[in-house]
Amino acid sequence: MDFDQLSTERPTLSRKEPEQVLHEVFGYETFRPLQGEIIHEVVNGGDALVLMPTGGGKSLCYQVPALVRAGTAVVISPLIALMQDQVAALNELGVRASFLNSTMDYAQARDTENALMTGELDLLYCAPERLIQPRTIDLLHNASISLFAIDEAHCVSQWGHDFRSDYLELSLLAEQFPGVPRIALTATADERTRKEIAERLSLTRARHFVSGFDRPNIQYRISPKTNANKQLLDFIKAEHDGDCGIVYCMSRNKVDATARMLADKGYTALPYHAGLNAMERARNQERFLREDGVIVVATIAFGMGIDKPDVRFVAHLDLPKSLEAYYQETGRAGRDGKPSTAWMVYGLQDVIKLRQMLEASMGNDQFKRVERQKLDAMLGLCEVTSCRRQVLLRYFGDVLDRPCGNCDTCLNPPDTWDGTVAVQKALSCVFRTGQRYGVTYLIDVLRGSENERIRQFGHDKVSTYGIGTELSVNEWKSVFRQLVANGYLRADPEGYGSLQLTEQCRPLLKGNEPIQLRKDPAPVKSSGRASSGSARTKISDQITDQAGWDALRACRKSLAEQQGVPPYVIFHDTTLFDMLERRPTTLSELAEVNGVGAAKLEKYGEIFLQTLGDLAPG
Template sequence: MPSALDILQHTFGYSEFRGEQEAIVTSLLEGHDALVLMPTGGGKSLCYQVPAILRPGVAIVVSPLIALMQDQVDALDELGVSASFVNSSLSYDEIRTVERRLLSNDLDLLYIAPERLLQERTLELLERCQLSMFAIDEAHCVSQWGHDFRRDYLALSGLRQRFPQQPFIALTATADERTRQEIIDRLQLHNGKHFICGFDRPNIQYRIRQKAQARKQLLNFLQTEQQGNSGVVYCLSRKKVEETAKWLSEQGFHALPFHAGLSSDIKRENQNTFLREDQVIIVATVAFGMGIDKPDVRFVVHMDMPKSIEAYYQETGRAGRDGDEAVALMFYGIEDVVKLKQMASTSEADEAFKRLEQQRLNALLALCELHTCRRQLLLRYFSDELENPCGNCDNCIEPPRSWDATEAAQKALSCVYRTGQRFGVNHIIDVLRGANNERVFKFSHQNLSTWGIGKEYSADEWRLIFRQLIARELLAIDGEGWGVLHLTELARPVLRGDEVLELRADVQAKAESRRKVHKRIVDDIEEADMPLWQALRACRKRLAQEHGVPPYIIFNDATLRDMLVHRPEDEHALRQVNGVGDKKLQSFGQAFLDVIIEDNFNM
């Protein structure tokens, strides 16, 4: 009987487990339940795939991401692991074929969407099979307090009564304490082992910038730092996704849209292009989970604020899954805050949930306006601690200036009060700057004592001040659809002069040249090694096309770089390369050895 380490080494091609992986695998092999919180790219899949191979029967993997199922099954197939999936993308005949394999005990893992799993016909089928375990992926979806709640996940709690003998493992990369507790309660994991593996992704550099011609900012970022790299650009609306993808294409980038309004065929084609080709940018709605598993995404850009820190952290987690340097860049403006607050307040959810959504948005706004290390606040939000500043976020690299904004805040707050707390940011700024427009005269606001008292600041500077006043909760936004500002109790001591208010200065104009720039992987390869690097990538691409899978499923970049360093010339030496298991050695080994031997001969 092989051990877990044998499977890791000979099937997956890794010499040792990372972090808590071994303890999680051991717990499942012993029949215990487990809750696993592990950052994206931390190796969650191995935690259930290894015991699924070792335990008798089939492991049922519940996932809401149809595209990811195909990706996972393709990867396992290339490793020689028997796996399949069932979801709405399959025909009736294809589903029957999977069911026959299931009943004949021919599968180690079956990936299935929750709505399909919970059909009575599926449950009756599983009762006729030998099951090894249930793995609930993206387990935060089970929580009504989570950022990505899926109603179909609620009914998963009934699986424990139906299959009481099977161990359950719930896995997620993003869940605060309240969400974790609901996962435990709903999936009845109270007696299981809980593995909180930390949330830090130190290879991701977090940057947040106020919007100032966001397209121009995006173009500068792509041209100066990300030429030749793959990445994701998130937008708040489908229309903006389409417009941004079209505009990027006009600028010479290979950019494709991806949102829920596209046909299944277009979404599948665009996603496959992104997964299988280099230098592709996918533009997507923040509300739509893509389910991508591409390891070499070098950047994630948010053109608009997401709804919460949880959503932001999950979406930025798509970058740098291979462990190499990546950038998460967000542009935001006060119009984003107004729009998201309106969306939260006008939703059909109950008042308790609306209040939670407002709290989450306020927490994200606080992250945006932060003076200190962003990573420390992010991790603290998930009850994780980073003792020292990270040194790899924009605030650590270029510490922002702060200034005594007490007088400016008093002017802003007074103007909100004098205008009757009935107007939005743009009108208040017009009054402060002494505008002579129709709206100001319509309400006779040119006669107010606050008219024209803020001419020393530009409109953009006032927007920065107002964003921070909202973030500090001195001002609140009426969420009934108009973005109206009104004072809170916290504004009183500032207005009375009892409290000094320090705000963040505008850092938009700082020289980009002083920022740490992330280079493409290819920039780190010695010139003498470049011919072999290109030859290895060409070999990988050819094999990927032959097998109909993305190139990284053949071997990821880290494995190719290991080949570049060690230059193995026989199967024994190639087997020592990280990521080369027995099946891949048999399937692809000789092709890569031929490339290396030829390069060595030509040196």
């Protein structure tokens, strides 16, 4: 960044109250729940551990104190690629921010270090591996540091889905800078992970702030996997045509194939995974952040720290390993609070593959036990017949008193059926065939298929041959999927895909215990029923002046291209919508629009007023 363009004078800002900074710099009138408490705790020199859902406003919890306290706030962030956009967004607000990471040449790094030493920075973003270097620590000791913010703090958890070994070294901040307040922030942590974060970052005495995990604007939907590509296409075409979204796949090959499939159907779909070269990954991420209607197809390598507010859907074509991973990934949708969808298809092979990967991993018994528990919780969410949101929130220690009305099990409650007899047949078939075969073969035996393989192995003579003709192939797949998901069957740990009985299945097999199974529903398009008023109404559905909306977006896009930043860094959609509704004619009126702070008012006020003035009366 060019420090010559930034004023080095901020004589009165440090004496302002947090509420003044919120309004004058960020353009908001009031803090969200818990934000004010957290900010005042840090401003007054206290440490804090903050759990707040994605889109809940975590960044303001350290950005506002950084502008109130004297000195420079140091923000530890795990992803180098996203620092530039975060810094650009702050610079647009008139905040003096920069970063230190390995992408900088010597001259750039020296300029940033000089700006830190001379007090010309409000915030400095730094990757953990850079921060823990002795040279960086020495640099910080010779500067005036106002606070340390450790973003994505769950990365310190060795049980977590995003573990980063460099985070383990961050406890040195407590030792080296005992008088500097520290705030650790994450959107994803159960009680075990919260305790681990506090211990590993030496924050056991910090105040804990746990916001509700609910994201009411996200609609959660999970369906059995039949034809994943067709299901994905039907979903996007029916509900999110032209929208920005993320599609997660387990493997790099599947990422590439899915991106090609979507591109062939006319969508702007870009792959993202560790197998691509760094330049292509950066280019695809850049297009996703700056263009409208881009779909990124990715492995879990993509997404942490993504600040794009208008991601309208997150789709999973494979089962995540844990509810932490699922919540983190789906949380990248709808950061602007507007209606968004978390959509997933999963099948028996997903369960088998994840269980095999877990058992084959190099982890010790304790690690595997924890991972089994996490996978079981994920499977429980998939097979639940009650409100999915209640199950998801309960996992994180949050309580929703009543069904949400905005997940598939609320909108289209699944039927259950007495599966006792079918389950006995399925388990008996596994036993009679020697526990050496996969689900497709077992179903063929149950349905009495006349194929050479069954005759060759003599399984046309077993007692379970042909006793399952009352169920279709897909219905039997559902039975086996639920038996594996609920621990009655397990996948062969040697990796051959065969199913084996577990001790847990004994009461079922003997007929001593009944079992209700979930009946897979026929695909039904969501009714889109609202659960939270205006939060469930799309901006596009509220537009009454389409020409005016298009003109404001065109103005924003032009400014973004000139500044070399994503459009949302100029203004969010919600801010443009508020402009269109209010139709301000003066700068003072424009200042009342939500999201218009002093710096943006000065920079862009006149051009947006001119654009609004050129519109026909609304």
